[in-house]
Amino acid sequence: MPYDVAFFWSSATDQIINKYQIQLANIWGGLTRLGLRLRFMNDKELRAGEHKKVKLIVLPRNERMHKGDLQYFKDVVIPDGVHVYADADLPGYADYHIQSDPNFNQLIQSIFGVKPIKVNAFETNITEYYFKDERRMLQVTPQKDFGPVIADGRVNYFTGWKYHHVESVDATVLATFQYNEIKPITVHPAVTIKSNGESKGKGLLSTFVLGDTKCEYRCFTRTWREHYDWYKGMIMSQVGLNIRGELTHEGSQLMQISHQYLKDGRILIYVSNWNEWGAEWGKSGTETVVIRLASMNGRTVHDLFSRKLITESSDGSLQITMNSSETTVLIVGEPIKPAIYISTIGTQFDLVPSQKEVTVHVDFTTAGNTLDVIVELQRGDKVYASVTKKKQTGNVDLTVPLMLDPNLFDVSTFEGAGYFYYAALVDNKGKLVASTKLDCVSVSLGLRLYDQAPLALDKESTIRVKWEHPAIQRVKAFPGIVALFNSSLTAKRDPDTVDRMWRIAYLLKTIGYVERNIHDVFDCILVMKGPQFVVINDLADLAPLKYTDIPIYRTLILPGVSVLSDDEVKHIKSFMTTIKHSVVISTDSVAGRYNGVDDSDQSARLADLFGVKSSGKQSVGGDVVITNTDHPITRLMKPNQVIKTAGVLRQEYNEATASTSLGKRGNTPSIFVYKRKIALDYPVYSLVLNFDPSQPGSDDDYKQMTLLFKGIAQWMSEADQLLKIRWELQCDKDIVASASAWVDSIQGETELKVKPNSNCVNKQPKWVGYTYPWDSPQGWNDRVSLYNSYSMSFPGSGNEKLTTAPTAAPGLSPAVSKAPTATNPPEATKGGDNILNNLSSSLIPSLSSVTCLLLFAFSVFILW
Numbered sequence: 001m002p003y004d005v006a007f008f009w010s011s012a013t014d015q016i017i018n019k020y021q022i023q024l025a026n027i028w029g030g031l032t033r034l035g036l037r038l039r040f041m042n043d044k045e046l047r048a049g050e051h052k053k054v055k056l057i058v059l060p061r062n063e064r065m066h067k068g069d070l071q072y073f074k075d076v077v078i079p080d081g082v083h084v085y086a087d088a089d090l091p092g093y094a095d096y097h098i099q100s101d102p103n104f105n106q107l108i109q110s111i112f113g114v115k116p117i118k119v120n121a122f123e124t125n126i127t128e129y130y131f132k133d134e135r136r137m138l139q140v141t142p143q144k145d146f147g148p149v150i151a152d153g154r155v156n157y158f159t160g161w162k163y164h165h166v167e168s169v170d171a172t173v174l175a176t177f178q179y180n181e182i183k184p185i186t187v188h189p190a191v192t193i194k195s196n197g198e199s200k201g202k203g204l205l206s207t208f209v210l211g212d213t214k215c216e217y218r219c220f221t222r223t224w225r226e227h228y229d230w231y232k233g234m235i236m237s238q239v240g241l242n243i244r245g246e247l248t249h250e251g252s253q254l255m256q257i258s259h260q261y262l263k264d265g266r267i268l269i270y271v272s273n274w275n276e277w278g279a280e281w282g283k284s285g286t287e288t289v290v291i292r293l294a295s296m297n298g299r300t301v302h303d304l305f306s307r308k309l310i311t312e313s314s315d316g317s318l319q320i321t322m323n324s325s326e327t328t329v330l331i332v333g334e335p336i337k338p339a340i341y342i343s344t345i346g347t348q349f350d351l352v353p354s355q356k357e358v359t360v361h362v363d364f365t366t367a368g369n370t371l372d373v374i375v376e377l378q379r380g381d382k383v384y385a386s387v388t389k390k391k392q393t394g395n396v397d398l399t400v401p402l403m404l405d406p407n408l409f410d411v412s413t414f415e416g417a418g419y420f421y422y423a424a425l426v427d428n429k430g431k432l433v434a435s436t437k438l439d440c441v442s443v444s445l446g447l448r449l450y451d452q453a454p455l456a457l458d459k460e461s462t463i464r465v466k467w468e469h470p471a472i473q474r475v476k477a478f479p480g481i482v483a484l485f486n487s488s489l490t491a492k493r494d495p496d497t498v499d500r501m502w503r504i505a506y507l508l509k510t511i512g513y514v515e516r517n518i519h520d521v522f523d524c525i526l527v528m529k530g531p532q533f534v535v536i537n538d539l540a541d542l543a544p545l546k547y548t549d550i551p552i553y554r555t556l557i558l559p560g561v562s563v564l565s566d567d568e569v570k571h572i573k574s575f576m577t578t579i580k581h582s583v584v585i586s587t588d589s590v591a592g593r594y595n596g597v598d599d600s601d602q603s604a605r606l607a608d609l610f611g612v613k614s615s616g617k618q619s620v621g622g623d624v625v626i627t628n629t630d631h632p633i634t635r636l637m638k639p640n641q642v643i644k645t646a647g648v649l650r651q652e653y654n655e656a657t658a659s660t661s662l663g664k665r666g667n668t669p670s671i672f673v674y675k676r677k678i679a680l681d682y683p684v685y686s687l688v689l690n691f692d693p694s695q696p697g698s699d700d701d702y703k704q705m706t707l708l709f710k711g712i713a714q715w716m717s718e719a720d721q722l723l724k725i726r727w728e729l730q731c732d733k734d735i736v737a738s739a740s741a742w743v744d745s746i747q748g749e750t751e752l753k754v755k756p757n758s759n760c761v762n763k764q765p766k767w768v769g770y771t772y773p774w775d776s777p778q779g780w781n782d783r784v785s786l787y788n789s790y791s792m793s794f795p796g797s798g799n800e801k802l803t804t805a806p807t808a809a810p811g812l813s814p815a816v817s818k819a820p821t822a823t824n825p826p827e828a829t830k831g832g833d834n835i836l837n838n839l840s841s842s843l844i845p846s847l848s849s850v851t852c853l854l855l856f857a858f859s860v861f862i863l864w
Contacts, residue, residue: 004241005031006041006054012064012096023060023088027211030231031058033258035246047072055241056083060211063089064096070107078201083239084111085204087211090119090164112203113171113194116164122179123162138163138177138208140190146174147233156226163208168192174238177208191230193238202239251289255322259293267295267332268304273322285324292317296332304329306341306436309365338371340364340425342438347421350442362423364434366393371425371433377441379419460755465727465739465767466748482513482533482716483542483553489563489596501535501559503694504587508533511710531713533557539571544579555583555716560692564592569605576609576684583685583716588692590614610686611659611674622666624691626708632715632722632774633673633687634662635742636707643704644697654690665690675775687712723784724774727752729767731760743771 007028013020028038041050041057043066051057057077070092073084090108094100101107109115122136140156163177165188177190191210194203210230235241247259247269254275260268275285297316302309305328310318314332322328323345346361360375373392377385419442424435484505490497505515513531534553536542544551556575564572569592576584590603591610603614624643626634659674672688693709696702714722723743727750729736741750756765772779 002037003039003054004036005038005056005058006051007038007058007060008042008046008062009040010043010062010065010069012043012066012069013062014096019088020061023209023211024058026227027058027060027087027231029258030211030227031235032260033228033247034232034235035259035261036235036241037261043069046077051077051082052080054082056085056235056239059084059086059089059091061088062086062091063093064098065092067095067101070101070111071103074107074110078111078196078203081199081201083201083204083241085206085235085239086112087206088162088209090116090166090205090207093119109169111194111196112192112205113169114166114189114192114205114207115169117167118165121163121165136160136163136179136181138179138190140175140177140208142175143173147229147237149229150175150233150237158208158210158226160209163188166192166205166207170194171203171205174234191234193234204234204239206234247291247293249289249291252287254287255289255320257289257291265333267293269293269330269332270327271320271322271330272327273324275324286321288319288321290317290319293332299333300336302331302334302339303341304331306343306363307339308341308363309336309339312336336365336367338365338367338369338425338434340373340423340434341436342375342421342423344438347438349440351419360421364392364423364425366425369393369427369433371427374422374424374426376422377419378422378437384419458755458757460753462751462753464749465752481516481553482508482531482555482557483536484508484533484557484559485539485561486535486537487558487561487563488537489565489568490561492596493563493594494560497560500588500692500694504557504559505533505535507694507705507709508713510706511713513713539568539575542571542575542579551579551582554579554581555585558584558586558591559694560587560589561591562589563594563596564602564605565596566605568592572606573609576686579684581683581685583687584609585687585689585712586610587689587694608657609674609676610672610688611657611676612672612688613655613657624663624665624670626663626671628660628662631660631662631673633671633711634708636711637704641704643708644701645691645693646695646697659686659688685715722774723771724779725750725769725771726779727767727769729754729756729765731756731765736760736765742774 007024009020009024031038039054041054046069057073073091077084090104092101092107093104105116137157137159140158142150142152142154145151158177163179168189171189171192171194173189173192175189175191176187178185178187188207190207192205192207196202210227247257249255249257252273252275254273256270256272256274258270260270262268269291271289271291273285273287275287294316296314296318298313300309301311301314301318310330318330341363343361343363346359348358348360351358362373362375364373370391370393373389375387375389376383421438421441422435423437425433427433484501486501487497509515513533516532516534536553542553542556553575556572558572572584572592575582591606593601593603593614595602601614607613624645626637626639626641626643629635629637629639629641654668656669656672659672661669661672663670668690670690672686672690674686676684676686693705696705724740725743725748726738726740728738729752736756737752737754739750739752741748770780770783772782772784776782
């Protein structure tokens with residue numbers, strides 16, 4: 001199948017290769033979506049006559065060309081009937097050595113029908129230190145109808161980094177642009193085309209960077225759709241290239257669709273969901289689109305990656321629904337044959353022994369045959385679980401409960417121990433027809449008890465119970481950047497505010513935070529890693545990124561900000577009520593007690609969002625005492641820890657309404673924590689430190705303050721995803737002893753006071769341990785991992801050996817406990833042909849929460 005378009009990649013462009021490639025890639029994507037077949041063409045191929053094999057040559061940014069190249073386009077390429085399109089730069093303005101061509105103006109006028117007035121009228125500057133991606137907003141207006149959607153009077157606002165001023169001599173002006181910020185406003189040709197005579201090639205020119213623009217407000221659609229519309233009108237309607245098979249789509253504009261014809265007639269359709277923030281920010285990232293392509297009619301459509309058959313005979317249209325940031329490739333015209341795959345959607349990869357179902361989603365096609373479906377959990381060449389579905393046709397979803405039994409004598413690794421799912425189609429004679437495997441299955445050991453002390457009947461003893469390898473969960477949402485507010489209004493009333501703000505900044509640096517410049521945040525938001533903070537002077541900066549709704553900041557610190565205007569309060573309220581997992585911290589003053597206009601008490605404006613209220617009286621003062629250490633913020637500190645502060649006494653909050661108090665300062669709570677729920681049940685948090693944390697009284701007090709801020713920092717980024725572990729020594733229905741502890745690492749220990757009585761001997765004594773979210777009111781129901789140990793005996797009972805090796809216990813129910821964290825679980829699922837029934841008691845578990853990246857790559861330019 002012949003190529004339609006060639007991109008001229010001259011070695012003269014090497015000195016500006018990065019911008020050349022950006023232009024090339026963006027135009028390439030637009031033309032690919034039109035169904036055109038594209039190729040590259042170098043200097044030697046051009047002079048060898050390769051240009052005759054295509055209909056159009058694109059000059060994406062060929063400002064520099066070798067001497068004689070532009071003359072060759074005028075004398076040979078155009079007369080041979082090959083069209084030429086130049087974007088971003090007027091081609092041939094200089095040679096490889098940046099020497100100008102004395103015939104430049106004459107050649108440009110001959111090929112494109114325009115006279116250069118001001119070359120490089122605007123271009124982004126490069127300073128001594130960095131490249132500044134400055135863009136100007138251009139109002140682009142068509143001067144006539146061309147193409148199905150580009151109509152006279154339609155206005156687009158594009159932002160580009162370069163444009164030129166030209167004057168039409170004998171070219172048709174298809175569209176004009178104007179830069180409204182320069183007065184008086186002057187209108188310039190934006191897109192022109194010159195007909196060079198019958199059977200000769202046309203000269204098409206866009207005098208601004210149409211291939212690399214950002215579509216601003218008043219856009220009809222998203223940027224890639226705008227480029228598609230414009231190139232469709234310019235290339236198809238004006239130049240006259242025929243559309244081999246135009247691909248159109250309806251639905252979400254966040255779905256990018258393109259297609260490519262292969263030499264054997266098959267078609268590749270690339271589908272990407274560009275809603276990359278999606279569910280990560282508390283929104284649905286799912287997008288749906290209907291693809292229409294006439295050449296798809298009556299042909300098969302497969303998913304190229306999985307080989308899943310989507311339809312045996314397409315009617316020319318196809319509805320596709322994709323999750324956030326998902327990408328796939330469809331292939332049209334592939335022969336039908338039996339195939340099976342395990343979908344990453346709806347399949348669990350992190351498995352823990354918690355007596356809860358594990359879902360494996362399997363799709364297959366039998367291509368008219370009746371086949372058996374086998375699904376297995378494997379490691380190496382060993383099968384740990386297997387299920388078979390007999391005589392299947394069509395598609396099936398398997399939901400299987402895996403009763404993972406943590407065996408104390410297994411050797412495990414932290415990387416998931418190499419587990420994988422295997423699925424196969426076999427015929428009635430057991431012959432393999434098709435198979436697939438899916439790696440990245442991580443099986444957590446859950447809990448593993450070791451190093452117990454022997455227990456004596458009817459005697460109280462204190463023992464240290466140790467464990468290793470509990471499941472550790474961490475929140476997956478991007479924690480964002482901490483915004484530290486420098487309040488100019490508060491500084492007018494209290495000059496010490498600025499110093500206090502910088503002292504807190506130093507405290508953040510002490511615990512590992514890195515300060516960023518606010519401009520770096522907007523330029524580098526996608527590449528920055530690690531804990532960071534930015535000093536902001538305007539609370540309007542808290543708003544998410546324009547056009548994307550991506551929040552930059554997740555945490556706001558108000559260091560003694562007692563003065564807030566009404567507008568500033570609105571920004572804070574918006575931040576606290578719309579940003580998922582947001583955190584607002586107020587220190588040593590009532591946030592926004594004053595409005596900057598008068599001295600009236602305005603504390604009620606934010607009090608309900610902090611879950612507190614203020615009486616208006618000045619704080620009593622005194623040392624800070626941490627009274628509650630069973631919280632992520634204070635868990636690193638000792639109970640009743642005292643922290644002396646040298647800060648000035650201020651008017652502070654003195655009563656909790658909906659918040660929780662973690663300490664005292666005289667008769668006033670010293671720390672308030674408040675958790676609320678907003679849209680989609682996402683939590684938001686507020687924290688009040690009723691003291692000045694920036695001025696500890698001594699070195700030891702400073703050390704305690706850093707421990708407090710380490711707890712705050714972890715709480716800010718992980719919130720309620722931290723886990724606790726609960727251990728219970730049970731005798732039948734009785735809990736003999738229990739204790740809870742924080743889960744910080746793969747090993748831990750806690751202390752239990754135990755006094756088992758003689759009844760335990762005949763009542764199957766056992767250990768029960770499980771992890772759960774730290775603030776769960778019923779930890780058992782929300783358990784993340786589970787451990788059970790049976791066959792326990794006591795000294796003096798006839799068997800002196802204390803054993804802790806567990807036995808399989810399907811349907812295990814823990815003892816009824818008066819403690820709020822232990823409740824009876826539902827009965828485990830039993831029977832059914834959908835249960836993986838060959839579980840080995842030597843299943844080798846490992847640490848969960850190990851993320852495995854599913855990597856794939858395909859080298860097609862689809863950059864928009």
